[in-house]
Amino acid sequence: MRRALQLASLGAGRTSPNPLVGALVLDAAGVLVGEGYHAAAGQAHAELGALAQAGERARGGTLVVTLEPCCHHGRTPPCCDAVIAAGVARVVLAMQDPNPLVAGGGSRRLRQAGIEVIEAVLAAEARALNAAFLQRLATGRPLAILKWAMSLDGRTALPNGVSQWISAAPAREQVHRLRAGVDAVIIGGGTLRADDPLLTSRGRRQPEPLRVVFSRRLELPASARLWQTDVAPTLVAHGPEAGPEARQRLARLAAAHPGLEVLALPQGTPAALLEALAARGCNQVLWECGPQLAAAALQQQCVQRVIAVIAPKLLGGQPARTPLGDLGLERLDQLPAWLPTAPRRVGPDLVWELNLPAAFGVH
Numbered sequence: 632m633r634r635a636l637q638l639a640s641l642g643a644g645r646t647s648p649n650p651l652v653g654a655l656v657l658d659a660a661g662v663l664v665g666e667g668y669h670a671a672a673g674q675a676h677a678e679l680g681a682l683a684q685a686g687e688r689a690r691g692g693t694l695v696v697t698l699e700p701c702c703h704h705g706r707t708p709p710c711c712d713a714v715i716a717a718g719v720a721r722v723v724l725a726m727q728d729p730n731p732l733v734a735g736g737g738s739r740r741l742r743q744a745g746i747e748v749i750e751a752v753l754a755a756e757a758r759a760l761n762a763a764f765l766q767r768l769a770t771g772r773p774l775a776i777l778k779w780a781m782s783l784d785g786r787t788a789l790p791n792g793v794s795q796w797i798s799a800a801p802a803r804e805q806v807h808r809l810r811a812g813v814d815a816v817i818i819g820g821g822t823l824r825a826d827d828p829l830l831t832s833r834g835r836r837q838p839e840p841l842r843v844v845f846s847r848r849l850e851l852p853a854s855a856r857l858w859q860t861d862v863a864p865t866l867v868a869h870g871p872e873a874g875p876e877a878r879q880r881l882a883r884l885a886a887a888h889p890g891l892e893v894l895a896l897p898q899g900t901p902a903a904l905l906e907a908l909a910a911r912g913c914n915q916v917l918w919e920c921g922p923q924l925a926a927a928a929l930q931q932q933c934v935q936r937v938i939a940v941i942a943p944k945l946l947g948g949q950p951a952r953t954p955l956g957d958l959g960l961e962r963l964d965q966l967p968a969w970l971p972t973a974p975r976r977v978g979p980d981l982v983w984e985l986n987l988p989a990a991f992g993v994h
Contacts, residue, residue, distance in 0.1 A: 632695055632725055632753045636760055638668040638677070639697045644812040644836050645671040648912030650728075650764040652677040654696040656685035656719070664688040672912070676701070678710045682717045690718035697757050699728040699750075702737040711740045721747040725757035729768050763915035766935065772905040773814065775933050777918040777925055778806065779954040780940040780980075787922070790948035792825055798940045801978030809938070811835035814913035815866075817904070819924040820846035829856050830919065831863050839863035840917075843908070845924065847899035849877035853884065860890030867891065868907065870899020901928040926956035937969070937985040940977070 638653030646652075646669050654677035656665035665688075667680020675683075678700055682689050700710035700722070714722060722741055727750065728734060738748045758765060763774035780798040781787045788794035796803065810816055811832035818828065823844055830842045842857050842865045849869050857865045867881060873895075885891045896903045901924070908916055918928055928934050939954070960966065969985035976982075 632697070632723065633756075634666075635677075635695050635697050636725070636753065636756055638666055639760060641668050642670050644814070644840070647672060647764075647814045647914040648767070650698055650761045650914075652696065652698045654678045654681040654694060656681045656689045657693045657695070658685070658688040659691040659720070661693075664692070676710050679713055682713055682719075685717075691720050693721040693723060694719045695723045695752075697725045697760070699724050699726070699733055699735070699737040700741065701728065701730075701733050702740050709737075711737050714741060715744045715746065719746060721749065723749045723752055725752055726750075726754045726761075729765060762935075767909050767914050771909055772902070772933065773909050773913045773916045774935050775905060775916050775918060775928065776809070776813070776936045776938060777920075777928060777934045778809065778938040778940075779919075779925070780942065781954055782942055782944040782946040784945050784947065785953055786946035786948070786951040787954050788825075788952040789946055790951045792952070794826065794952075797942050797944065797946075798980050799942065799978040802940045802942075802980040802982065805977055805982070806940075807831075807833045807835055810840055810917060813840050813915045813917045815841040815843050815908055815916040817843040817845055817916055817918050817920060819920045820844065820848070820850055821921045821923070822919070823855055823857065824850070824852055825921075827852075827855055828919070829862070841866055841908075841913070843868060843904070843916075845869075845901075845904050845920075847872040849873045849881050851881070851884065858884070858888040858891055860888065865891055866894055868894040868896055868904055870896050870903070872899050900931060901933040902931045905933050922953055922956040925954060926958050929955070930958060935987045939983045939985075941974075941981045941983060943979055 635653040635655050639651040642651050649669060649672050653668040655663060658664045665681040665685030667677045669677045678696055694714060700714055702709050702711045741748050766774035779787055782797055816830045831839045842863055844867045847870045881893060885893050896907060968988060970988055972984040974981045974983045
C-alpha cells in the first residue's frame, strides 16, 4: 500500500476534480506484476493501468489500491467491472471513496462478485494524500494554501513597495513546485499592480495552473504578464462592487486579450471565489496575495495551510508591508489552533508551515 500511495502522488496537480489514486497487482504467488496511477482527469484510472500491465497474471491475485474502485459511469467506465473481469481474488484498499456516487458501493459490488475486500489499510496516509479532494467534497471549497515570503523582521516589502527578491533562488524554486501541485494561484489587484507576476510553475507541469486575479473594484493595469494567456490561463474574478465603468474597462481588456476569462461573483468575498473555483473542479488553490486579501481569506476560513518563507534579512520601516492585515482579533485566546511543522532550511531561508488540525489528514 505504501508503494500504491507513492504511485498516486505522481498525478499531483493534474487529476482534479478527481482524487489521486495509485494501484498495483500481485499475482497468486504474491509477485508484483502490474502498477498504475491516475495521471490526469479523463485518462485511465489507476486500477485499469495496473490490471492492463498484469494481464492474465492478475487472475487469482490481489489488487492493492489507495481508493475504493468506482462503480459508476463518469468520463471512464466503472473500475469495478474491470476488476471483476480480471478475475482477481482479493482487493485491498486504503479508504472508501466519499463521492456519493460510490461511497461503499464499489466494495459491495466486488463482494457480491465473490471478491474478498480488505479495507482501511493505511487509511490515515491515504486521507492525507487526498486532503484537497476530501476538502472540496465536504465543504464545497478547495483546500487553500496561503504563502508569503518575509524578512526576519516580518516585512514583505520595503517602505517604497519594492519586494523582489526577499527570498533566495532555492526557496523561489520551491514555490514553483508548489504551484505545480495546485489547480489555481490567486492574487489581488494590488499584487498585480505592484509586482506584475507571472505566477507559473516555470514549466514544471502542463497545463500550467489557472492564474486568478480577484479584484472587487477592477482597478487593473492595461498591460500585465498575466494577460498573456498563451503562457497560462488567466481568470479575472470580481464582485458586485465593481461599477459599470470598471466592468466596461474589463470587457475592453478581455477583448484585447483573447483567452482572458471574466467571472462575476455574487459576492466579492474569498468564500464566494473559492466556491466558484470548486464548482470548476479545483481541488487545491494557492493564495499569493497581499495583506488585506490574505487577512480576509483567513477570517472566512478560506485557508487550511500557511507556508511562510523567512529570509535572513532586515527591511525595517514602520510603513513597510507585513504579510497580514487586521484579523479583528482582540484576545490571544481567539487564535485558531494551527499545528506547526518543524522549520526547514531552504538555501539561506527558513520555511515554516502551519496546518489546521482538520486539514491534510491531521486529527
